[in-house]
Every structure is written in structure tokens, then in C-alpha cells.
Amino acid sequence: MPTPLDHIDCWIFDLDNTLYPPAAALFDLIDDRMGAFIMRLLNIDAIEARRVQKQYFHDHGTTMAGLMRHHGVDPEHFLLDVHDIALDRIGPDDRLRAGLTRLPGRKLIFTNADADYAARVLDARGIADLFDGICDIRATRYIPKPEPDAYAAMVTHLGIDPAKSLFVEDMARNLTPAKALGMTTVWLDNGSESGHRDHLPDHVDYHVNDISDWLDSLPTPWGIS
Known part of the structure; x- marks a missing residue:
């Protein structure tokens, strides 16, 4: 049976491929920029660059x-380069916004991206004002999930109690350390x-398979409509 949610006071969300489909x-677009970065760095072709990219990711x-x-890559140089993308592929989602608005307590972001990029994505989705904080790759001293x-x-950066927190992720492996906490x-x-x-x-x-479907399915014993 699913864990009851009436004790949750912090709702933590991954960013990429979670708060947009x-x-x-x-x-x-980020993948393409990563590949180009690796090609320049290592002086290799696109095929080898993609192999390196995905091997390091895994x-x-x-x-x-x-x-x-x-x-020995400078993480700031890498972050600025690969996240320099247009966001016109995503836009506001009224249903997602409504679902997030119904949640009681704090809404937070935990991402392997940087906070500047995360803020741009949240703004493009029309939900930036709903979130109370972001834990990005800088806040974790460039140590990534998982x-x-x-x-x-x-936990320290966002000031959460894990026992009263819920974490939404599209990458199953990134849930294991959260569950351990x-x-x-x-x-x-x-x-x-x-x-x-x-x-x-x-x-x-x-x-779950769809974030808005899941948000819409949640009970609302908190008196929020």
C-alpha cells in the first residue's frame, strides 16, 4: 500500500524531465551541447564523444x-556552456500549476543542474513563484545524485526533515538514497x-506515469480545493 501523505510538509521535486515531460x-539540446563540449575538450569525433558522455553519466x-x-574540467565552465539553451520547447502548464498549488507545506527543487538554469525552467513553466528553495549542484559541492x-x-541546504518529506524523481536510481534517509x-x-x-x-x-495525473489523484484532507 502507498505511504499515507498527511505527515508530509516538504514536497521535493527533481527538475529535468520531471517538471516538464x-x-x-x-x-x-543539453545533450548536444555536452557532446560538443567533449569533442572540443578531448579532440574526438561525435560518436566517441557520445560514448564518453553516456559512460560518465552512468x-x-x-x-x-x-x-x-x-x-579536471572546471564545473562552472561546463555548467554555463551546456545550459546555454533556448527554452521555447516548454511553456506554462495550468494543470501542473493547479496541482502544485494544492500541496500543503513547502515545495522545493533538488537538481543536478545549476540554480540559474533551474530558475529559468521554472519561470518558463509558469511555476517559479510556487517554490520555496532550490538545492542545485553547487549546493552539493558538485556531488551529484545519486x-x-x-x-x-x-537536507542541510533546504532544512528539511526527511521523515516529513516526499521526493519526486524520473530516475529510479535517484530514489534509493532518499528512501534510505x-x-x-x-x-x-x-x-x-x-x-x-x-x-x-x-x-x-x-x-506513477504522469505528474499531473498523480497530483490530481491525491486526497485533499488539508481543506484545499
Whole structure:
């Protein structure tokens, strides 16, 4: 049975492919910029650059973490470069906004991206004003999800009680450390690349396919309509 939610006072959301659908293909633009960055850095062709990119993503949680470890890449240089994309593929979503508005307590972001980019995405979706804080890759000292140290940094940075917090993620593997801390977990199984990787059903309290459907399905014992 799903975990009851009447104790939740912090609702924490991943950003990319969670607060907008993977079908928007926004991350394809970031992927392209990552590939071009790696091609320039290592003087390799596009095929080899993509292999390196995805290998580092799978092995280190983010491509950036692998580039930092193996090639001494400046994370700020990388972040500014790969997130320099147009956001015209996404727009406001009234249904998502309404669902988020009904949630009681604080609404927060936990992302492997940087806060500047996250703020741009939230603004493009028309929901920036609903969120009370962002824990980004800088706040975790460039340690990405799913590394446990990133979650420890997030707890401190956002000032949450894990036992009263819920975390929504499109990447199943990123829920395991959250569950270990005592958080309620929601896997948004919406077709994200590698979303099923390292999926452990015991670490997922809610398995959903559409974020707005899930938000609309929640009971509202808090008196919010």
C-alpha cells in the first residue's frame, strides 16, 4: 500500500524531465551541447564523444562529475556552456500549476543542474513563484545524485526533515538514497532515458506515469480545493 501523505510538509521535486515531460526533448539540446563540449575538450569525433558522455553519466551520476574526475574540467565552465539553451520547447502548464498549488507545506527543487538554469525552467513553466528553495549542484559541492553525500547536503541546504518529506524523481536510481534517509518516494516513470536503471521497487512508495495525473489523484484532507 502507498505511504499515507498527511505527515508530509516538504514536497521535493527533481527538475529535468520531471517538471516538464521528456517529450519536450529539452534535454536533447543539453545533450548536444555536452557532446560538443567533449569533442572540443578531448579532440574526438561525435560518436566517441557520445560514448564518453553516456559512460560518465552512468558511472558517475552526471557527465560533469566524470569530466571533473578524469579530465579536471572546471564545473562552472561546463555548467554555463551546456545550459546555454533556448527554452521555447516548454511553456506554462495550468494543470501542473493547479496541482502544485494544492500541496500543503513547502515545495522545493533538488537538481543536478545549476540554480540559474533551474530558475529559468521554472519561470518558463509558469511555476517559479510556487517554490520555496532550490538545492542545485553547487549546493552539493558538485556531488551529484545519486551519491549519498548529495542528499546529506540537500537536507542541510533546504532544512528539511526527511521523515516529513516526499521526493519526486524520473530516475529510479535517484530514489534509493532518499528512501534510505526515510523520505517518501515517487518514481515518475514517464519514459526518461535510463529512467528504469537500477530500479528497486522496495525503494518506491508511489510509481506513477504522469505528474499531473498523480497530483490530481491525491486526497485533499488539508481543506484545499
